[in-house]
Amino acid sequence: MKRLDIVITFLLSLLLTIGVGYNGNQILVVTSCLFLALILLSSKRWLKWGLIFPIGLIATLYFQSGYIYGHPNIGIIASLLETNKRESIEFLLAIPATVWLLNAILLVAFSYYLVRIKFVFQWHKSAILLGIGCFYFSSLSVFINHIYISSVHYIAQMKAIQKSIHQRADWTILSAKPKYKNYVLIVGESMRKDYMSAYGYPINTTPFLAQTPAILVNGYLSAASHTAVSLPRTLAISHGLDLHPVNNIITLANAAKMKTIWLSNQGFIGKYDTAVSAIAVHATEKQFLKKGNFLTNNTSDYALLPLFKQALAQPYKGSKLIVVHIMGSHENFCDRIKKDIYGFKDKDLSCYLSTYNQTDSIIKTIVNDLKATQESYSLFYFSDHGLNNVSTVKGQTQLVHGDLYKQNYEVPLIEIASDIKQHIKVNKKISAFDFMSIFSHWIGVKTAQLPAFSIYQAPQEKSIQVLSGNQMVPFSRLKNDPDEIIKRH
Template sequence: MNVTLKQTLAARGLALNPWTGFYFLQSLLINLALGYPFSLLYAVAFTCVLHVLWRAAPRTQKVLIGVYSLVAAFYYPFGQAYGAPNFNTLLALHSTNAEESTEILTIFPWYSYFIALFIFALGVIAVRRKREAKRTWSKIDLLCLLFCIGVAFVRPVQEIAWDGVFRITKIGYPAVRFVHDVAISNQQVLDEKARLAQFAHLKDTWTVLAVKPKYHTYVVVIGESARRDALGAFGGHWDNTPFESSVNGTLFTDYISASGSTQKSLGMTLNRVVDGKPQYQDNVVTLANRAGFQTWWFSNQGQIGEYDTAIASIAKRADEAHFLKNGDFEADKNTKDEELLKMTAQVLSTERTQPQLIVLHLMGSHPQACDRTQGKYANFVTSKETSCYLQTMTDTDQLLSKLYDQLRNSGDSFSLVYFSDHGLAFKERGKSVQYLAHDDKFQQNFQVPFLVLSSDDKTHRVIKARRSANDFLSFFSQWTGIQAQEIATPYRFISNQKAGQVYVTNFQLQKVDYNHLGTDIFDTGTH
C-alpha cells in the first residue's frame, strides 16, 4: 500500500525527493558562508531555485551550484569573522600583502576550514548528480517557480519604504546580494584609489595663519587595533600598562575613532575631510611642512606601493619616510615596533633649529596578536590569542616608556600623543579559539586609547569628556600651535568641554550615531 502511494505521489510530483533536502542544506550553508543574516525564507526560496533549474536547465543548475559552493567554501571563514562583503573587506583585499594574508588565514578556528571543506564536498556531490528522464511539470514545480520569483521581489518592495525607489538590483537572495555587494564595494574602492592617485601629487591647499609651537619636538604614535578596555591605564581589568598608568600627562577615557579599519579610520583622522571625503593632499604632515616643521614618518606597517594606500600617501609627504617592511613576499612579519626607536634615536641625537614632527606607525596589536609577542603572554584570559592581545598592550606601553625617556634625554621640550586607529570585536566568544577581528557593529570597535604627554606635565590627569577622531585636525592645530584657515576649532580639545554628538563611519561608508551601537564586553574569564 505504502509503495503504491509513494509511486502515485512521485508520479504527480508531490513526494519529497531526497535532493530537495540536500539542496535545502546547501542553501542554508551558502547563506551562512556568504556572511548574511540567516533567513529561512531565502533558504527555502533558493532551494526552489535549484529545484526549478534542475527541471528546466540541469547544466545551468550544475554550473550555478558548483560556482557558489566553491565561493562559499572559500569565503566561509571570512564570512564568520567579517560578515558580508563591504567597502572594508574589498579595501583589505586590495591593500593586504602576502604576509598579512597569511596571518589572517591562521587566525580562524580549525573547524571553519572543516565546514568550508564540507560545503565544497556538497557542491561536488551536487555537480555529479545524474540526469533524470524528462517528465511534465507538476503543480509542485510550478509552485516552486512562482515562489522563488515572488520572493525575489520581497526586498526591492521593502526598499521602497526606505527611499521610495524600486530597484530590482536589491534582490535579497544571499547569492545575488553577494555578487551585487562585491561589485558595488569594489567600485567604491577603485573610486577611492583613483581619488588617492589624483590627490597624491597635488600640492596642499593649506592657508597657514599663525605658527606658535610651544614645544620643539612633537611626536605622534599611531597604535594599531588597540581596544581601550584592554589597557589598564584606561579602565581595563589588568594592570598591563604601568607606564601609561603613572606617567604625568593627560589621558582621554572616552576617545572615539573615526572608523573600524586602519585605512578608513586614519584616512578620516589625519586628512582634512570635506563632505565625508578625505582631501589627501591636506593632512597633518603637509600642514606641518607648510608651517616650517621638519617632518619624519617611521612605520612598522607594510608599504605595498608609494601612493596606493591612504596612509602610504600621507607618509610620503614627510621630509623623511622609512618603512621597516616594504610589503613584499619576503617582509618579516615579526619585525618589532621597538625597531622604530633606533630611527627616533638618530633624529633626536642631532640638534636642529626647526620644530620637529615625528610620526610612528606601529603594528601594535594587529591580529594575529601572538605573532607580535612570539606567543608569550603574562595573563591567560579565555584563549591564547586573547592573552597575547593583552600582552601587546604591555609591549606598546614599554615602547612608549622608552620613547618618553629618549625625548627627555634629548634636552629639548617635547609633546607626545598616542592613540589607536580602531578597536576590534571578539569572535568565537568564550571558546578556547576566541580571537579578535575588525568589526563595525559595537562601540568597542571605536573605543581606543588617547593620551598626551608633554615635557612640562606635572600631574597625571584624566579627561572623561567624549572626543572624536573626526576632530583630530582641530586637536593637532591647537597642540602644535599651527593655525590654518581650513581648520575650525570649536572647543578646547584638551579640556572637559563637551564636544557634541559623535558619529562613526561603518564598513558600508555610512555615518552612524555612536550611541546607537551595541556593546562587546571584554570577558575576564580565566578558565
C-alpha cells in the same frame, strides 16, 4: 535520492548564507529564498553554471572572511587588496579548525549540487522566473550587492588617494607657532581602551601609561573599524565617506615649516597602493621596515626604536614631527610579541594583553628618549580601531575586526608632554573625524580650512557617527561586546 538532494541543497543554502556574513533578522527568509532559488534553477544546466557557479564560487572562497568578519564592506575590501602575503598567511593560520571544516563541507555540498542535483518541473518557464525572483531576495544577492557598493566606495577612495599624490595641498596658513621642539605621533593598531589598565582594566597591561603624567581621553572614537578606512579619515580632512587625502597631517606640518619624518613597521606596497602610504609619502623622510612583498618578515616594533633615536638626533632649527606607525596589537597577537607574559589558558587573550604591555614599553622608551634631549616635547598616542570577540566557546577568546560593537571604535587617545605634570582623565566623547582639528591646535597652526581646538575645546557631540560597513551610523546604536569577555582572565 530526492530527499537527500533537498537536504544537501538546504545545507548548501544555510552554509552560503553564513559564509557571506549575513547576520540580519531575516536570516531565515534570505536562506529560504536561496534554497528555493537553487531548487527552481537546478533544472537548467546553463543557469547552474552561468549564474549559480560563479557567484557561489566567490561566496565559497569568501567563507572564512564572511564567517569571522561579516559581510563585505569597504574595510574588508581594502584589507583584502592591501594585505601583504605574510599577513594573508597569518590570517589563514589563525582560522579555527571548525571554520575550515564548515568550508570543506560547503565545498563538497556545492560540488555535489553542481554535478548531481537536478529538479525538473513541468512548468519550467514559470519555475525559472520564480527561481530568479527568489534569487534576487536571497543571501547571495545581498552578498553581491555588498561587494558592488563596497567596491564603488573603495575605488572612489583610491582614486582620491592616487590623485592626492600629484596634488599640492591647498592649506592657507593663518599662523604657525609650534609650542614644542619635538612632536611625536604614535599610531597604534587594534587596541581597544577597555583592556588598558590606564583606563581601569584590572590586569596591569599598561603600567607606564597608567601612572605617567598624561592626559587620557575616555571617550575617543575611531572613524572606522579597519586601518585602511579609519586612518585616512583620521589623518586627513574627511566627512564620513568623503575624503580629502592631500589635506593631511603631513602636508599641514610641511606647510608650517616643520620637518616631517614617518617611521613605520606596517607594510609599504607602494605609494599608490594604500591610503596610509599615500599620506606617508608626503613626509620629508620616511622609513618602512616592511616592503610588502613575499620577503616581508615579522619585524618587531622594537626595531623602530633605533630609527626614532636617529630621527630625534637630526639637527633642525624648527620643530620636528615624527610619526611612528607600529604593528601594535595586530592579529596574530602571539607573532607580535617576544614573550607571552601572562600565560593564561586563553592563549589568544593572553597574547593580546601582552601586545599591550609591549606597546606600553615602546611608548615609555620613546618618552625617555625625548626627555634625554632636554628639549620640549609632546607625544600623542591613539589606536586606529578596536576589536571584538567572535568566539562562542566559553574560556576562549577570538578577537577580530568588526563593525557591530562599540568596542570596535572605543580606542585610547593619550597625550604626554614635557609640561604635563599630572595624570588627568578627560571623560568626553570625541570623534576621530575631529582629529585634524586637534592635530592643528597641537602643532600650533591655524588655517582657513578647518577649526583648531584642543582636547578640552573639542565639541561635545551628543550623536557621534562612525563608519560602519558602508555607511555612517550613530555610535549609540551599536551593541556592547559582552562584559564577560573583558573579565575573563
